[in-house]
Amino acid sequence: MPELPEVEGVVRELAPEIEGRTVRHVTVSPIIEQSKANGREAIIKGMSTTAFVEAMQGMTITKVIRRSKYIYIHLEKEGNVYLLATHLGMTGAWFPVKRIEDVEEEKFRKHIHVIFEMTDGELLVYSDIRRFGELRLLQVEADYPPLLKMAPEPFIEEALNHYIACTKLPKYENKPIKAVIMDGQVISGCGNIYATEALFKMNIHPNRTVKRISETRHQQLFETIVHVLQESINHGGSTISDYRTINGGAGNMQNRLKMYGKKHCVVCETPTKSMQIAGRTSVYCPKCQR
């Protein structure tokens, strides 16, 4: 499941491969065509597959950047600029390849849903096993307002102040801390894995209410989250389940995780416990985390 560090890894590999290339033709899988024909918003969001295919033709990719867990592909055609806002969901993956057969892992190859054929013959393939991903073609970010509500990038200065301000709002102060740090409007890019790790490092119980944590501890928690995210970026992200970096390689942050997916606490050996918070499985040490 790609969180900020995994998405960052994808962008760093993808950007130099596709920036400057122009789309000649787009092909959408029959499965997505069928889902869309049945009225579902499968992968291609906010427009028909026909409109998407037509609009993408002739687009030049000018810049690829990460914004929270989104990948923003900036485009240009006939003097107009566009934004393809994309999200990997649980199992999305991009493959810049010469031929389809170059997508080596079968489980990705058999779930290819969108193929961008470039004018130089190269292919950019989007594969998504569970189809939770998103390709949303816009002119500007504001055309899809939820994007504007994302918290600032965690590595910029204003992110801490934004977080502290959120912890004081009525809508957040009575919620479990884990639900709040995983909320993309509070902190950008922190999902289940890194929330679990940061709370364990801070000895904070994931179900502790936001208002029962001091401002100093909130500040330390935020800095811990940023540190864990940066550490993961430095180690190529976590390779868990279906996430892969685009070249088929893999990160090794999963070997450095101290709590996520653990049966026993690495500090005190107490069996870990698990509970549902904001609909997600949350693992913690009942002795170390209070």
Place this chain on the structure above:
DNA sequence: AGCAGCGTCCGGCCGC
């Protein structure tokens, strides 16, 4: 108006 709770996109995988 804003929010909680649930539905929606799904196939892999687990446990029986």
Place this chain on the structure above:
DNA sequence: TGCGGCCGGACGCTG
């Protein structure tokens, strides 16, 4: 080996 149920980023809808 077959099969039902669980899992989950993030938004949209409902009450």
